[in-house]
């Protein structure tokens with residue numbers, strides 16, 4: 001008997017590799033990947049997932065291997081183990097030309113994934129999972145069509161932003177958001193953490209930022225300027241432990257988290273917590289529409305002048321650029337932020353800072369005089385440059401909205417261009433790196449239909465999936481030798497009118513799916529009609545995973 005054992009083991013091994021679908025003819029629609037890959041050679045045959053499949057990955061791909069095992073178990077109830085010489089082989093082979101390039105070879109009996117970096121291997125796994133399907137025509141087998149894929153992104157910065165200040169979103173929601181980003185190979189999460197209407201991150205040195213600044217006494221109802229105040233206390237914040245959890249969750253998915261700490265404007269919540277940050281600490285907070293909650297009116301009557309804003313818009317009360325105390329506050333906050341976020345870039349806002357208070361503040365005017373500045377725009381530039389020097393001294397870089405160009409751009413700053421692309425073009429011409437995020441193509445708080453009466457309340461505008469899809473961050477007019485300054489693009493979700501997770505998903509999907517292709521795929525491989533066909537597959541994923549989404553593009 002014993003002499004048959006090797007033969008029996010061999011038979012067992014052979015049968016575990018052999019599958020009855022080795023000659024299966026695949027349909028073109030079986031290769032529905034978004035973002036579209038750069039090159040795909042379909043073949044005949046299917047790879048079949050089962051508990052017999054084993055993974056062979058080196059130690060430096062331990063996290064990626066764990067992710068694959070977990071997702072197969074969670075979504076398809078398949079438990080794969082690890083074994084040297086297993087059917088799934090993954091490895092890193094450095095490639096200096098594009099750190100995110102990968103090759104994925106799928107055969108009926110094995111899969112080989114080679115990436116230029118761990119991140120690239122992870123993107124290859126996303127492609128593999130998008131190709132994986134449970135096929136009811138094949139007795140519910142969990143299969144992957146075979147073929148060879150060679151892929152890499154056009155842009156290295158592919159971002160999604162989330163405003164958690166106008167409305168607060170749970171850690172659990174942020175993790176789902178990161179999951180969908182990862183599925184589409186979007187590699188940067190821009191977390192907008194401070195605003196007039198709420199400060200959302202624990203800063204140990206300044207507990208009042210969250211004791212006071214994370215809560216507002218009401219919120220306007222209806223579109224700005226609003227119908228009334230809802231008189232409901234609203235707020236929330238992330239503890240530093242929760243922030244670490246999100247950053248680690250993102251890192252496991254090869255997503256970089258860029259925190260945004262707004263300055264010098266959009267700072268009402270911080271000023272409510274620490275009024276001395278204002279040019280005029282004893283002047284009461286002004287509201288744009290006179291619709292302040294009764295609770296806040298009572299607080300002001302009792303002598304607490306500064307309140308967290310309850311309406312939307314831009315407010316005159318900003319950080320004083322004259323007082324030294326403002327800069328020590330900003331530096332102390334940023335020190336804790338830089339300890340929490342490993343990203344090289346720190347977003348410092350810089351947008352929509354009215355200059356009225358600075359004009360009548362003797363501290364600010366003295367600063368202008370002492371520093372030989374021309375006007376309040378140069379004072380803003382002084383503010384940003386000083387913050388930049390501090391951030392640079394810690395080995396990091398700043399990025400800000402395109403208003404930071406006004407009065408002179410800080411020497412090493414990157415620019416996020418939102419008021420169209422002109423700011424980005426100017427910055428690139430000056431030799432600064434740029435992320436394009438124009439309202440015209442990237443503002444997911446815009447309406448998805450012109451039939452506004454049948455849409456949930458939104459800020460305005462009209463941004464259908466097709467227009468998002470057509471986005472290209474590279475300006476045609478930019479000189480060839482400046483094109484490398486355009487890092488990529490980003491879509492933003494501002495949440496004045498987005499109070500629930502359901503509605504956030506409705507505004508995000510499928511526009512987020514569309515921008516992933518706009519930023520990853522070569523123009524030559526982009527085709528909106530073909531995208532719509534592949535989107536049907538991704539729609540099935542939204543349904544399977546329980547994400548809400550807008551249906552307009554499916555109804556055309």
Ligand SMILES: [Zn+2]
Nearest residue numbers: 279320361364
């Ligand atoms: Zn001042």
